[in-house]
Amino acid sequence: MLTYVIRRILILIPMLLIISFLVYWGLELTPGDAVSHLINPEAAGRMSAEQLNDLRESYGLNKSFIERYGIWLINVLQGNFGHSLAGGVPIADIFLDRLPATLELSFVALFFSTVMGSILGTISALKRGSAVDSGLTVVGMLGVSIPELFFGLVALLIFALELGWLPVGGRLLPSYTSYWDHVPNIVLPALVLSLMMTAGVMRYSRSSMLDALSREFITTARSKGLPEWRINLLHGFRVALTPVVVLIGFRLPVLIGGTVIIEQVFQWPGIGNEFISSVRGADYPLVMMIALFSVFAVLLASLIIDVLTALIDPRVRLS
Amino acid sequence: METDHNIALSVKNLKTYFYTNNRCNRAVNGVSFDIEKGKTLCIVGESGCGKSVTASTIMQLLPRLSRIEEGSITYHSDAGDIDIENLERNGQKMRAIRGSEIAMIFQDPMTALNPVYTIGFQIGESLKYHTDLTRKQIRDKTIDLLRDMGISLPEQRIDEYPHQYSGGMRQRAMIAMAMSCNPKILIADEPTTALDVTIQAQIFELMDRLKEKHNTAIMLITHDMGVVAELADDVAVMYMGNIVEAGTIDEVLRTPTHPYTRALLDSIPVLGEGKNQIIEPIPGSTPDPYQRPKGCQFAPRCTHYSEQCDIMPAETQISETHRIMCWKYQEFATNGK
Amino acid sequence: MENSSLNRKFDRILALENAGKLKASSGNRALSKFYNNRLAVFGLIVFSIILLTAVFAPLLTSHDPLKINLRNIAQSPSWEHWFGTDRTGRDVFSRVLYGGRISILVGLGSALMAAVIGVAIGAYTGFKGGWIDVIALRISEIFMSFPQIILVLMLVSIAGQSLFNLIFIFVLTGWGAMYRMTRARMLSLREEEYVQALQSFGLSTATICYKHILPNALGPIMVNITLSTAAFILAEAGLSFLGLGVPLNLPTWGNILNVAQEIRVLQNFWWMWLPVGLVISLFVLSVNFIGDGLRDATDPSQQG
Numbered sequence: 001m002l003t004y005v006i007r008r009i010l011i012l013i014p015m016l017l018i019i020s021f022l023v024y025w026g027l028e029l030t031p032g033d034a035v036s037h038l039i040n041p042e043a044a045g046r047m048s049a050e051q052l053n054d055l056r057e058s059y060g061l062n063k064s065f066i067e068r069y070g071i072w073l074i075n076v077l078q079g080n081f082g083h084s085l086a087g088g089v090p091i092a093d094i095f096l097d098r099l100p101a102t103l104e105l106s107f108v109a110l111f112f113s114t115v116m117g118s119i120l121g122t123i124s125a126l127k128r129g130s131a132v133d134s135g136l137t138v139v140g141m142l143g144v145s146i147p148e149l150f151f152g153l154v155a156l157l158i159f160a161l162e163l164g165w166l167p168v169g170g171r172l173l174p175s176y177t178s179y180w181d182h183v184p185n186i187v188l189p190a191l192v193l194s195l196m197m198t199a200g201v202m203r204y205s206r207s208s209m210l211d212a213l214s215r216e217f218i219t220t221a222r223s224k225g226l227p228e229w230r231i232n233l234l235h236g237f238r239v240a241l242t243p244v245v246v247l248i249g250f251r252l253p254v255l256i257g258g259t260v261i262i263e264q265v266f267q268w269p270g271i272g273n274e275f276i277s278s279v280r281g282a283d284y285p286l287v288m289m290i291a292l293f294s295v296f297a298v299l300l301a302s303l304i305i306d307v308l309t310a311l312i313d314p315r316v317r318l319s
Numbered sequence: 320m321e322t323d324h325n326i327a328l329s330v331k332n333l334k335t336y337f338y339t340n341n342r343c344n345r346a347v348n349g350v351s352f353d354i355e356k357g358k359t360l361c362i363v364g365e366s367g368c369g370k371s372v373t374a375s376t377i378m379q380l381l382p383r384l385s386r387i388e389e390g391s392i393t394y395h396s397d398a399g400d401i402d403i404e405n406l407e408r409n410g411q412k413m414r415a416i417r418g419s420e421i422a423m424i425f426q427d428p429m430t431a432l433n434p435v436y437t438i439g440f441q442i443g444e445s446l447k448y449h450t451d452l453t454r455k456q457i458r459d460k461t462i463d464l465l466r467d468m469g470i471s472l473p474e475q476r477i478d479e480y481p482h483q484y485s486g487g488m489r490q491r492a493m494i495a496m497a498m499s500c501n502p503k504i505l506i507a508d509e510p511t512t513a514l515d516v517t518i519q520a521q522i523f524e525l526m527d528r529l530k531e532k533h534n535t536a537i538m539l540i541t542h543d544m545g546v547v548a549e550l551a552d553d554v555a556v557m558y559m560g561n562i563v564e565a566g567t568i569d570e571v572l573r574t575p576t577h578p579y580t581r582a583l584l585d586s587i588p589v590l591g592e593g594k595n596q597i598i599e600p601i602p603g604s605t606p607d608p609y610q611r612p613k614g615c616q617f618a619p620r621c622t623h624y625s626e627q628c629d630i631m632p633a634e635t636q637i638s639e640t641h642r643i644m645c646w647k648y649q650e651f652a653t654n655g656k
Numbered sequence: 657m658e659n660s661s662l663n664r665k666f667d668r669i670l671a672l673e674n675a676g677k678l679k680a681s682s683g684n685r686a687l688s689k690f691y692n693n694r695l696a697v698f699g700l701i702v703f704s705i706i707l708l709t710a711v712f713a714p715l716l717t718s719h720d721p722l723k724i725n726l727r728n729i730a731q732s733p734s735w736e737h738w739f740g741t742d743r744t745g746r747d748v749f750s751r752v753l754y755g756g757r758i759s760i761l762v763g764l765g766s767a768l769m770a771a772v773i774g775v776a777i778g779a780y781t782g783f784k785g786g787w788i789d790v791i792a793l794r795i796s797e798i799f800m801s802f803p804q805i806i807l808v809l810m811l812v813s814i815a816g817q818s819l820f821n822l823i824f825i826f827v828l829t830g831w832g833a834m835y836r837m838t839r840a841r842m843l844s845l846r847e848e849e850y851v852q853a854l855q856s857f858g859l860s861t862a863t864i865c866y867k868h869i870l871p872n873a874l875g876p877i878m879v880n881i882t883l884s885t886a887a888f889i890l891a892e893a894g895l896s897f898l899g900l901g902v903p904l905n906l907p908t909w910g911n912i913l914n915v916a917q918e919i920r921v922l923q924n925f926w927w928m929w930l931p932v933g934l935v936i937s938l939f940v941l942s943v944n945f946i947g948d949g950l951r952d953a954t955d956p957s958q959q960g
Contacts, residue, residue, distance in 0.1 A: 019798055026814055138695075141948070145886065145941035147893045150933035153916050161923050168919065216425060217433040219380055224445040224496065225417035228409050235433055253803035260805050261894050264917075275806070276898055279813045291802065291810045298801050314435055314480040338666045343673040386666055 008306055012299055020076070023292045024069050030284040076292075085283045094274060094286065095293070102270030105189055105263070106255050110248070112194035117201025118244050122237055124202065125209035136202065143199020148258055152192045152265040159188060169267035189266040193258050200251065205244045212240040242312050249305030252298055326395055327503050327536035328354045328377065328421070333390035333404075335369075335376045344608045346372045348560035349390070351634075354504060357530060359537040361547045361568075363583070364557035365605055370540045373557075374506045377538075378423055379408050396420060396503070419449035422497035426509040428489035432481040438465075439477035442496045449500045464495040468525060487518035491525065498529060504536045505529075511546070523550055544587050548572060553640075556580045559605065559616035562634075566641035576643050579617045615645070623647055686875070689953040696949020702942035706935065710756030719747035721754040721907045733927050740927035742915065752932050755907040758819065759936075762902070763889035766826035771881050773827065774834025775870070782842030783865040793839070796832040804829050808891065809900060817903050822895070826888050837880055841873040875954025882947035886940045893936050909936050 075082070081091035124136040160168045167185050212218070213236045221235045260272035267273070271290060278286035335347040347369045354360050362370045375381050377392055392403040394416065406413040417423075425431035433441060442461045446452055452460060458477070465473035468491040481489055490510060497505055507526065511519035527550065530537055539550060547554055547568070554572070555565040556579065564577040575581045585599040603620040612618050618628040627646045636642045690696055709716055725745030733740040739748035781792040799807070811825045845851065846869065854864045889909075895901030896910025897917070904911055909932055915921045916929035 015797065015801065019801065022798070026810065029814055141695075141941060141944055142937075145944050146937040147890050147897075147913075147933070147940070149894055149897050150913065150937060153922060153929065153933070157922055161919070216427070216430040219375075220423075220425060220431045220493075220496075221433070221444075222380055222409065223378055223417055223423040225414040225419060225448055226444060227414060227448070230444075234436075238435055239433065256803040257805035257894075260809075261897070264898060275809065276900070279809045279900055282813065284813065287810055287813050291806050294803050294806045295801050298803060302801075312435070314482070336666070336670065338669050341669060343666075343669050383662070386663070388670075 004310060005307055008303055012303060015299065016296065019295050020073060020292060021069060023288050024072055027284060027288045028065070081289050082285045084278070084286045086281055091286055091289045095271070098269060098271045098274050101268060102259060102263070102272060105186065105193065105268060105270060106259055108186065108190040109193040109197055109258070110255060112190070113197035113201050114248055116194070117198045118205040120198070121202040121205030122209050122240070124206045125213065126232055128210065140199045140203045143196055144203065148192065148196045149261050149265055151196060152189070152262055155188055155192050156265065189262050189268050193262045196258060197251065197255065200254065201244070201247065204247050205240065208243045209236060209240040212236045215239070242309055245308055245312060246305055249301050252301040256294055256297070325355050326353045327356050328395065329393050330373075330377070331391045331393070333373070333376060333392060334388040335372055335381065335385060336388050337382075337385040339384050342609055345560055345611070346385070346608070347376060350557070350560075350562045352555050352562065352565060354536045354538050355553070356503070356536045357534040358552040359530060359539055359550050360553045360555065361539045361541060361551035362555045362557055363541055363544065363547055365542060367605060367608070368557040369560040370557050371508050374423065374508050374538065374540055377403065377506065378417060378421060379403065379406065379413050381408075394420065418445045418502070419500040420502055421504040421506065422500070422502040423506040423508065424490070424493045424497045424510050427513040428486065428493045429481065429513070431493060432489060434481055437478050437480055438484065438492045442492070442499055445496055445499045460499070461495075464499055465492065468492070468495045486514050487521065490514060490522055494522070494525060494529070498533070501533055502535065504538065506538045506540070508540045509542070510539075526550070544584060556583065559608070559611065561616060561644055563617065563645070564643045566638070570638065570641040576637065576641070576648050577645050578621045578623050623650075686953040690949050693949040693952060695945045699942040699945025699949065702938055703946060706756060706939050706942070707760060709753055710760055713750065713753035713757065717747070717750040717753055719750040721746060721751040739931045740925070742928050743921070748912070748928060748931065751907040751912055752909070752935055755909045755912055755932070756935070758902060758906055759889055759892055759909040762819070762823055762826065762892045762908070763885045766823050766830060766888045767881050767885040769823070769827045770830035770884060771834050771877060774831040775838045775877055777831070778835040778838030779842055779865050779870050779873075780862070782839035783846050783869065784861060789839075792835065796835050799829065799832045802829075804891065805894070808895065812895070812900055817900065819902050819906065822892070822902055826891065830884055830888065833884065834877070834880055837876055838873060841876060842869065845869050845872055875950070879947050879951045879954070882943050882950060886943040886947070889936065889940055889943070
């Protein structure tokens with residue numbers, strides 16, 4: 001098991017190297033150079049041309065592309081992600097500032113959609129062909145078809161603007177005294193994001209459950225005279241669970257995509273929101289670092305999911 | 320052979336139809352047979368002839384889009400007769416029979432065992448629902464069962480997963496599972512098709528031993544005439560949903576009467592007859608189940624076809640135990656081998 | 657009760673079968689299965705209606721979607737302007753129709769191009785195997801480890817905003833899924849005996865691969881095209897809503913929706929964003945229904 005995990009990590013490293021190289025290359029294609037990326041732009045503005053040139057020299061900008069990449073990589077590994085062009089804030093600080101909001105939103109959505117989605121999907125599969133199943137199927141289809149921003153806007157209009165039950169947007173407002181004061185703020189974005197994701201998980205767990213129920217060991221279980229609930233839960237659901245867990249890992253990119261949009265609709269001050277403003281403001285170092293960070297998150301999630309799957313499935317665990 | 324107390328299960332004029340794709344497939348179209356205690360009934364036929372469906376019907380393990388149309392399945396339990404066809408599919412009464420009175424083993428033990436549970440867990444499940452044993456007793460009994468089935472080191476093997484077993488061992492574990500509650504009837508659906516020949520022999524030997532020991536009635540489904548010759552006490556030959564010929568092993572193998580049975584026997588080599596034996600494949604192929612011949616289902620492939628055969632022949636008893644579905648049985652019965 | 661309705665259905669089939677009325681269906685079984693799926697047919701009808709209104713937009717409206725009319729700002733819906741006018745007095749109805757042209761072009765066009773590229777590479781490398789297969793697989797892995805929206809926005813920030821760039825970027829980010837699916841089908845199909853027979857006849861790899869194997873993978877490919885069409889239309893709407901998709905001077909569904917970012921518009925001028933939001937939802941829904949119908953129709957393991 002341990003060797004399996006180590007092997008998986010070893011496969012990840014070259015992947016990350018290639019992607020970081022591509023990102024760095026993208027960074028080089030954009031206007032500006034490493035000096036403006038690595039040091040505070042305001043400080044750079046005060047320097048003379050000669051000083052800047054010395055600085056370029058000291059950063060090795062006259063060196064080859066590969067060497068420059070190496071230097072940049074070492075910097076990144078040491079936590080020096082460079083500076084944002086807007087205001088010259090270190091990118092690491094921006095991450096620390098914005099990440100909690102995004103993590104909060106995505107974890108709520110991930111948790112809610114996984115639980116609801118797999119329960120509803122399983123019910124749908126067990127009641128196949130019934131009115132409940134058709135109803136859930138159509139609702140699920142609506143869920144994956146309505147643009148989340150549109151759904152978000154309508155929810156915003158109804159619950160925040162018209163009914164006034166919930167705040168329009170934002171997260172930690174200055175008037176809040178405790179951490180829990182912002183709970184009303186998270187309700188709408190989290191609910192919209194969760195519902196959209198629930199639809200996908202539901203559709204998937206329905207088909208996974210149907211697949212599990214059509215397997216031969218279900219017939220075996222039935223031939224032993226086991227009650228239906230035990231067959232469905234212990235034999236059906238338990239086996240259907242593995243692909244659903246895998247799906248959650250695969251849905252991380254979807255979640256990130258959804259978060260970017262929803263953060264924008266509800267003015268949620270997370271990484272996604274920051275990403276949009278950096279793209280709009282052509283703040284290339286920030287764009288690239290967020291992109292790199294998101295890839296890292298996706299690869300990490302896939303690693304965790306692989307390990308989780310191995311824990312669930314004895315065929316992988318014991319080989 | 321009216322209500323013989325030796326009979327474990329009798330099936331009368333059973334019809335099971337499938338309703339997939341908005342069509343009706345008469346998968347089992349009126350079969351009758353008895354399974355006797357301590358004996359092995361072999362049901363032989365090509366794939367798609369309805370032999371497996373017959374087995375699933377007895378266990379009420381049919382898929383959703385199918386139903387029993389007609390006929391009866393009577394299980395002669397110690398507490399009186401039970402009409403299985405009237406029981407609710409997954410109802411409590413049916414579940415009480417499954418696994419404890421009638422048990423089943425399947426073709427491919429790899430797919431028939433749940434990959435995420437240990438062998439011990441899966442055998443124990445059966446005991447848990449059909450006996451009052453405690454957890455500890457279940458474990459001990461499971462170990463005993465595995466040992467009985469010839470699995471070495473059962474104390475360790477009990478906690479292993481199906482993928483850690485070899486093919487033959489998996490089928491032994493399946494049999495342990497089926498035999499756990501001492502069923503009166505064991506239905507085996509091609510139990511060795513997925514196994515090597517040497518393992519096959521071992522599995523059959525095991526089944527034969529269990530039959531002797533517990534007086535179990537065995538219904539063995541196979542397409543292999545060699546297996547039939549080896550194991551069967553009685554034989555039923557199925558073709559396109561009907562039993563075309565049935566009788567004791569001697570009657571069917573020594574005096575095969577239905578043209579299909581004869582063709583089937585001619586199409587396999589016999590051990591010990593040397594390399595010069597004539598092997599005749601059966602001409603043609605099994606018809607599309609949705610475009611069945613009007614009368615005798617074998618008529619289009621039969622070398623003895625005549626117009627008479629366009630009407631379905633009735634079952635005729637040619638001896639006390641030997642019966643056949645063919646208009647021309649007299650011709651064959653007299654000039655039989 | 658489910659059982660009694662099933663029993664009635666069985667009785668009906670049996671009666672028809674006994675009367676000899678059920679003949680082996682002539683024609684394509686997958687096609688007839690598709691037409692028996694009510695949701696799929698509904699999807700096909702809605703899809704066709706929206707597609708046709710977009711294509712024949714000039715016949716359906718006399719308003720110019722680009723014409724600014726400052727005397728007619730933010731009018732609510734009327735006979736003259738079915739969906740009202742926006743804040744520069746442009747007719748929203750004609751913008752939705754003309755916007756459909758570009759949005760559907762982006763969605764369907766990107767999906768088709770991504771399919772052509774993904775399938776061509778997947779079929780060839782999957783069949784051929786070896787180092788070329790490994791390289792293609794690694795490249796697709798790199799593309800697929802970026803969350804799509806991040807990759808798209810990153811590329812937009814490098815390549816700049818234009819209709820062509822957007823389609824190009826969608827194809828670049830979308831071919832991977834198609835490639836993966838085709839490759840997986842190919843790996844299982846190339847082990848089939850008929851393929852080995854063809855190889856023993858000495859047919860060229862390309863002929864076997866594209867002419868003899870590919871048609872067998874057509875079902876899943878079609879399903880995938882519909883699903884990625886839906887995904888690209890949603891992506892276009894999302895990006896344009898953020899103001900980072902198609903340049904704002906072109907009417908697209910996403911660009912029309914863009915105005916709803918302003919709370920004032922959201923609350924007071926519902927006609928500027930609600931109809932177009934519904935049209936997008938309906939269109940994507942119809943495409944998804946078609947996709948589901950195709951999947952059920954072409955998957956032999958699904959019976960019913």
